[in-house]
Amino acid sequence: MYNSPHFAVDDRAQLLELIRSHPLGCLVVQGPQGLDANHLPFEVRESEDGQLQLWAHVARANPLWQQLGDGMPVLIVFRAEEGYISPNWYPSKQATHQQVPTWNYRVVHAHGTLRIRDDEKFVRGVVGLLTRRHELRLGQSGEHQPWKMSDAPQDYLQKMLGAIVGLEVDVSRLEGKFKLSQNKSAADQKAVADSLLAAGLTDMGRRMQEQQASESRD
Structure with missing residues (x-):
């Protein structure tokens, strides 16, 4: 992706925070029929030596897992906040009229290689991790009773787990673009935020x- 120095972010902690807080990624692959995109929730896994993996799962009925082989390069796009920016919001526009519309957003691109994990232990682990993370997030208000995998009848759960296939992505590179009007004056930035x-x-x-x-503060 094109990334102006104004907006480029390479701080790993910031990039991982965006992925964890906005885990629905768009997995882009080059399949037999051309480019293909699937929207999947991902779980971030980081080893002690810093190796980063992204775990997810797809429906067994999805041909993706059968069409792609281990080691295939993939791109996963994670998007956070976004919004249209009107030129009328800039104080400088009133003086010069030299402003145009734009769009602000935060995204992270994760590049890596794919591995298909068609085994129950991995799939159960992925579902368990995703469930715990997002049920606990809902429960932070104190009003939500978290759902647990053990709440489902075991035969039903086994059937559901058998209907999905795991995906594991070894991440080789993260790219971050946080476009937040950093190329504008402080007064224009404040006015845009307020607007x-x-x-x-x-x-x-x-x-x-x-x-x-x-x-x-810097």
């Missing part, structure tokens, strides 16, 4: 405010 909040785009507005606060 996003006023327009109801609170996630992007707050993210921009955090970015500006971080830059002011």
Whole structure:
């Protein structure tokens, strides 16, 4: 992806935080019929030596796992907050009228190689990890009773696990692009963040405010 120096992020911790907080990735592969994309929740696994893996699963009925071989290069795209930016939000526009519309967003591209894991132990582990992580997230409010795999009848659970196939991606490279108006003046950045909040785009507005606060401390 094209990545201006203004927006490029190579801090591993920030990139992994985005993946963990926005785990629905778009897995892009070159299949027999051309480019193919599947939208899957991923679990991040990091070994003691720093090797990064992304785990997921697909339906057994999905031809993806049969068409692709181990070692095939893949790209997984994770996207966080995004929003349209109006030129009218920039104070500098009122003076020069030299602004145009744009779009702010945060994305991480994970490049790696795929391995098919058609074994129950791996699949059960992936489902268990994803379930615990996201049920606990829902339960942080104290009102949600987390669902556990053991809540399902064992014969039903076994049938469901048999209907999916595991995917394991060895990550070779992470690319981050956090486009948050860093190429604009401080006054323009603040005005954009305030306008996003006023327009109801609170996630992007707050993210921009955090970015500006971080830059002011540096």
